Amino acid sequence: MNSSFRILIKSPKFMFGACMLLAMIGMVLIYPFFNRNDPLEMIALAYQPPDSKLLLGSDNFGRDLFLELIYGIRTSLQVGLIAGVFATVIGLVIGLTSGYIGGMIDNLLTAITNIFIVIPSFVILILISVSIDSRSSFVTAVIIGITSWPWTARAVRAQTSSLRNRDHVNIAKISGYSTPRIIISEILPYIASYVVMAFVLQTASGILSEASISMLGLGPYNTISLGIIMNWALVFEAPVAGAWWAFIPAAISIAIITFSLYMMNTGMDEIFNPKIRS
Numbered sequence: 001m002n003s004s005f006r007i008l009i010k011s012p013k014f015m016f017g018a019c020m021l022l023a024m025i026g027m028v029l030i031y032p033f034f035n036r037n038d039p040l041e042m043i044a045l046a047y048q049p050p051d052s053k054l055l056l057g058s059d060n061f062g063r064d065l066f067l068e069l070i071y072g073i074r075t076s077l078q079v080g081l082i083a084g085v086f087a088t089v090i091g092l093v094i095g096l097t098s099g100y101i102g103g104m105i106d107n108l109l110t111a112i113t114n115i116f117i118v119i120p121s122f123v124i125l126i127l128i129s130v131s132i133d134s135r136s137s138f139v140t141a142v143i144i145g146i147t148s149w150p151w152t153a154r155a156v157r158a159q160t161s162s163l164r165n166r167d168h169v170n171i172a173k174i175s176g177y178s179t180p181r182i183i184i185s186e187i188l189p190y191i192a193s194y195v196v197m198a199f200v201l202q203t204a205s206g207i208l209s210e211a212s213i214s215m216l217g218l219g220p221y222n223t224i225s226l227g228i229i230m231n232w233a234l235v236f237e238a239p240v241a242g243a244w245w246a247f248i249p250a251a252i253s254i255a256i257i258t259f260s261l262y263m264m265n266t267g268m269d270e271i272f273n274p275k276i277r278s
Helices: 002-008 012-034 065-101 103-118 121-131 137-146 150-163 167-174 179-215 226-235 248-272
Strands: none
Touching: 002 248, 012 065, 012 248, 065 103, 065 137, 065 150, 065 179, 065 226, 065 248, 103 150, 121 137, 121 179, 137 179, 150 179, 167 179, 179 226, 179 248, 226 248
């Protein structure tokens, strides 16, 4: 583990992505200490261009767009992380159970997974979002998480199936270990690196999903996210007004965050994937 970590921090792709992500997180954490204003406070005219006071100008309501962007990044990161945790945990539990136990349980869980894969998760996400009247950022994150686990479950099942007949697993069975103990102690450590990579990808996917549904007006209420900022820009015709600062910074922020996560995943894949590493 230590040797893998030392190799990992020497990966240019992983470090580049990690530095970009840490820079975004640092900005989100530090800037509110310097600017304690309410991001929803109207302080200027609608679509006022950027200047020395308003670094990114104002939105359609005359609010500081840079301050909105900071809070929007924070919300989007929170949604992505929570969605990533839910999707990874659900996929991991289903994949481990299906791959190790096999038989009828495997057939049932595989069928359920395939159904979710066949039906586009974004369609399910929209249907669930429409049916819920009150949506907080946490509820939105949970909805995204419970609709984006199938690919993780399928990959974990495949790896678990290849591990369940290994010698160390058979020895654990002979020793009288319970099924949960065997899964946790004899199988999970061998796929831990993949679980981390799956979580990174699920986090990136969660951020993109939140931005997508928020642009459709189905995102969280009473908060600011990158998708909501872009939704406001579209609804109040910022492109028509030539107010590029109302939507381009938010789009660039989404691109930077997701790109940094994908770079981290690529760097980890080069380290932990034996085929690529060889």
